[in-house]
Structure formats: structure tokens, C-alpha cells
Amino acid sequence: MFFTCKQVSEHLSKEDYAKLPPFRKFTLIFHVMFCPICGKYNRQVMKFQDMARKFRKQEEDFLESDSPNFPSMDTSAKDRLKASLEQAQATESPQSGS
Amino acid sequence: MAEQDPHETFETHLWVDKYGDYLYRYALMRVRDPQVAEDTVQETFLAALKNLHQFDGRVDVKYWLRGILRNKTVDYIRKSVRRQELQNEQVQEIVGQILFKTSGIPNKRPKPWAFDPDEAFAQEEFWEAFKACLEGLSDQMRTAFYMKMIDEVETEEICKELDISDNYLWVMLHRARAQLKDCLELKWAKS
Ligand SMILES: [Zn+2]
Numbered sequence: 001m002f003f004t005c006k007q008v009s010e011h012l013s014k015e016d017y018a019k020l021p022p023f024r025k026f027t028l029i030f031h032v033m034f035c036p037i038c039g040k041y042n043r044q045v046m047k048f049q050d051m052a053r054k055f056r057k058q059e060e061d062f063l064e065s066d067s068p069n070f071p072s073m074d075t076s077a078k079d080r081l082k083a084s085l086e087q088a089q090a091t092e093s094p095q096s097g098s
Numbered sequence: 099m100a101e102q103d104p105h106e107t108f109e110t111h112l113w114v115d116k117y118g119d120y121l122y123r124y125a126l127m128r129v130r131d132p133q134v135a136e137d138t139v140q141e142t143f144l145a146a147l148k149n150l151h152q153f154d155g156r157v158d159v160k161y162w163l164r165g166i167l168r169n170k171t172v173d174y175i176r177k178s179v180r181r182q183e184l185q186n187e188q189v190q191e192i193v194g195q196i197l198f199k200t201s202g203i204p205n206k207r208p209k210p211w212a213f214d215p216d217e218a219f220a221q222e223e224f225w226e227a228f229k230a231c232l233e234g235l236s237d238q239m240r241t242a243f244y245m246k247m248i249d250e251v252e253t254e255e256i257c258k259e260l261d262i263s264d265n266y267l268w269v270m271l272h273r274a275r276a277q278l279k280d281c282l283e284l285k286w287a288k289s
Contacts (some may be wrong), residue, residue, distance in 0.1 A: 049230070
């Protein structure tokens, strides 16, 4: 019925509490709200969620960037890649009638 | 109306120039080895060409390609990690320790951050440090962290794709967080 700290920390760590049935979820939130230990642990896990969300945005900027300071495929690698794609395309879709 | 050649509609001849670097960087962040990154990007393009008919247009081609690439990098990590880093008994032991630490001793709470995270998040250099710390994790830990935290893949799906148990993933994530925190404090708190 009610959660022990052990069960709470397990749910928080695995971040699977969103899938709990509504009443169970409510009891968990209630426990976290009033238990100082679980509350603190929860804040730490949430900080990482927050960090990951912000990092996702940063990563997208990094992937999209035109800056030469970031790693990119060199021209010869790109040419090889283009050649292999062309070859694959030629075998994938042979021109009908020719 | 004549049916269009899908390759033409998708402008596949422009893929390398349009998405090459984007995908290469994405792969590099996850597998770290430049050659492997290049190979997985190539495999991705080839797989995409073969499955053009499966593309439903609900997302941008770029994200569709990225999704294929994600699976390729996870495949690579699963195969390259020959042996799990931890044995099952160790996993049980660590699970016990985590529980003990978080709930066993009332006054032994997780240590607060040595710096103000919110302030750090606003600075670009912090994310450089974060990226470097992510790279420092073991392949399996980094992959687990990426899948769970960045790609938001369901727990069961991660366990299936990495071929690990629920508890094993939990331990990986817990350790990844702890290691990242230590690394960030070393790299960031001092500056
Ligand atoms: Zn508690």
C-alpha cells in the first residue's frame, strides 16, 4: 500500500514511476514530498534529467554547427561514401528498358 | 500521374553533403572511434536507401536517418562490449549498496553539488566539460546514459537492445550519474 524508502529510491533511480497506476504514483509523490532523504535523492535525479534536457539542445547545436572547430568527415571519406551510395542506388533501382 | 523515382524525391544524391557531418558527429559522440563513426554512417545511408519505401514523412529525413544511425551505434556497442563490465553477483551487491546509501542511513544523504548547477548550465563552456565527461564513461555506461536520458528510450527497450537486465541498467545509470558528477566537479567546480 505505502512505499518504503527502499522502494521509492528504486523507482526514482529507474525513473519508471511515470508508469505507476495513478494512486500508486500519488502515494510515491506524497512520500517524496515529506521524506527528507527521498526528497533529496529525487532532487539529484531531477537535476540530471534537467541537465540531459539542456544537453539535448546543446548537442543539436553542435551537430548542426558549421564551425570548422568541430569534427567533420574529410572530403575523401565523403567521396568514398558518395561512390558507395551511387553504386548501391544503381543496383537498387536498375533503369527499366536501358 | 507517373510514379516518381523515390531516389529523386528524396534527393539521395545530396545526402552526404546535407547530412554527412551531422550524422558523423552524432555517431562520434556515441562510439568515439572516428573510423567506426564513419562506418556506421555509411551503413545508415545504405540501409536508408534500401528502405526508402518505409519512410512515412512524419519526421524530417534527417531525423529518420538519425534514428537508423542510433540503432547502428547501439548495435556496435552491444557487439563490442564482449563481456559485461559487471558480474551478476556484483550487480546485486551494488543494488544493495545503492539502496543502503539512499535509504539505510538517514543522515548519509547524497552530497550536494560542489557548484551551482543552474548557473553552470547557462555557460557554453560547461557543456564542453559535460561532453568531455560523457566521453570518459565506459562504452556501455555512456550508451545506457544516452539511451535513457538523451534519447528517452523506454527501460525495457534499452535492456533488450543492450542485452542487459533491468538491475544491470539501473546500476549502469547510477554509476554513470555518480561518475559524471565527480568528473564535472573536477572540471568545473575548480574553474
Ligand atoms: Zn523516504
